[in-house]
Amino acid sequence: MVAHSQKPRKKNRPVAISRWRINAVLMASLLCIVAVMLRLGNLQLVQSAKLAGMANSEIKRQLTINPRRGTIRDHAGNVLALDVDRESLFAIPPEIDAKNAPRLALMLSSLLGRTAPELLTAMQDPKSAWMPLKRWLDPEIAQQVAKVIENEPGFRMMYEPRRVYPQESFAAQTIGAVNLEGVGISGIEGYYNTDLIGTTGMITAEVDAQSQPIWIAPQQSKPASNGADLQLTLDPLIQHLIEVELKAAIDKHQADGGTIIVLEPKTGAIRGMASYPTYDPNRYYDYNAEMYNLNPAIAKGYEPGSTFKLVTVAAGLQSHSFTPDTTVVDEGVIDRYDFSLKNWDSGGHGPITPAQMLYYSSNVAALQFNELTGKDKFYAMVNAFGYGKATGIDLAGEGEGIVKDPNAESWSPLDLDTNAFGQAILVTPLQQVRMIAAIGNDGQLMRPYVVEKVCHADNCTTTQPQPQGQPISSEVANTIREMIVKSANGYVNPVKPDTLWLVPGYAVGAKTGTSQISDGHGGYGDGTIGSVAGLAPINSPRYAILVKIDYPKDDPFGVNTALPVYRKIVEQLMRYERIAPDPNFVGPDQVPGVAIAAR
């Protein structure tokens, strides 16, 4: 039997853990718990707001909803200005592969219209995190660019709204332009900028990796309100007609420029407004600032010359200072206040009435009629016609003209005489056409306007014609209308003005003017402005028209430069309005449209 000398196993012997060990473990656990609690308290209570803000800034974004800028249409509904989304190309220089950059710059240069070194500099600009390479690419170009930058890091293409004028320079000075930041800077775009621009909307929401809002999270949103759509009073056919005729006249007379306005006398609605030279608002930045900021038809003052004699007659007849039968003696030249004042040809016409004064365009007679009226009544009429102040047309940048205050020290009695034939006074073309429109509207002056309807979504507001006073009575207006018909026909046949008609088949009124241009030193330079103001047809006039040709080189007189344009415009306007010619207004050898009576 083998004796086992093994030590007896310690069975069921309780493990003795010293008390201090247990306490140490408990203490360590407690410390850990306290640390966790402290950390938790710190995170949840002390840093709660800060950390919540940091978290929100990562996932919660405030996204801007850009409104669409309103569309501008003409009277017939054709679009003249609209917003179109175009793609823009941006570079993120830190992400661009430096090895590929020169090759890409070279490939993109021909597509973007920028030189390769220029592009390379932009693409490698260390200071920029976001660099626009070309904004508003044409869709075809954008497709080609997208192929070039495909799989290339550091390039982004994004849609941006672009203001586009599809008819280019058509009515450009009236419509105006929008700058690269989307703000209207001139014309209707400037005047109605607040209406057109709309209201920016906002969404505050959690977003995904593509910055798209996650719809399951609660969000706050303020919808964008698109800009108002505008409908203009401009008639596309009239606008086109006056633009074509103006350009042709300027080319023919090698003039520096010119303006034509066609206005509806009864309402004040502008049916056509054109000036030349003009510009393309799609690339307004290629022109000098005056071109797109200043609309000559409403902003550029000029001495109106003989067309202002209508105001002289209106002032005298309205104040009963003289009658249509009153005569003054026109000797061709007259001396006043140490100055010799004369007619355009220095020729005299003997005793003449106001109608003959207009017919012969006599300066000498005009100043004598004005002397009969006197300064108070004359300037009261000038004021009543709205000279020297803005007409209130809804276009940005309107001028006021300059009328000397008869009570000011700078005014002299000579001013009353020279004002009688439209010198020493500055008016805008719009003021002048509004004056003759008032004569055509039985003496009532209307506020000119170009926007006939403003539509916020389906809620449209129509502009109501707004009278601005009654400078002359309907009788005086009618008398002057009769006078200017003779004056108009006199341009065709000075010997027998009643035998030929300026526009065969129609009785129209017209008064020409030839303005000298100030040299800036108290005298006049060599250049002239030829103009004509008229009404067509004279009975219940549909249109008041002003034609103005600046600095014609071949002929200084308005009767030879502006009047033919006026005649062509009236001829076509009457056809456009489908007004049949009256055989009573057709002279020998004149050809109107042939009127036949239907059964």
Add this chain to the structure above:
Amino acid sequence: MAVNIRQFFPIQQARARRTQLARYLQLDGGRYLIAAAVIFALLSLISLGQTGRLATQGYELTNLQTQQRELLRTHGALQLQLSEAQSLLKIEQRGKALNMRPMTPDQVQYVTIAPPAPATASAHTP
């Protein structure tokens, strides 16, 4: 011979079963916990389902918005093409290219339509 020795006391048995059933229906702490967990799980499942459906709808909404943007862009581009085609200058150029000429005044004929004749006196007129 077989003999049914079971006592036939149906009322007493029914009473005993009722007493046992009440015992089964009694919920102790553990059962409460299980019931709460089941309810919680069900609610979570419903919530998850709703959230999932909402998320799907959110993506659909995003897709529709993208489509809307694309359609608006197409609309803008078409409107641009239309207004370019409506330019009178271009219409005139196209007319000239087709050998068309502007109308001259002698080519115009106006047709004056006489107003309708007044109705003849009616028979009822005294």
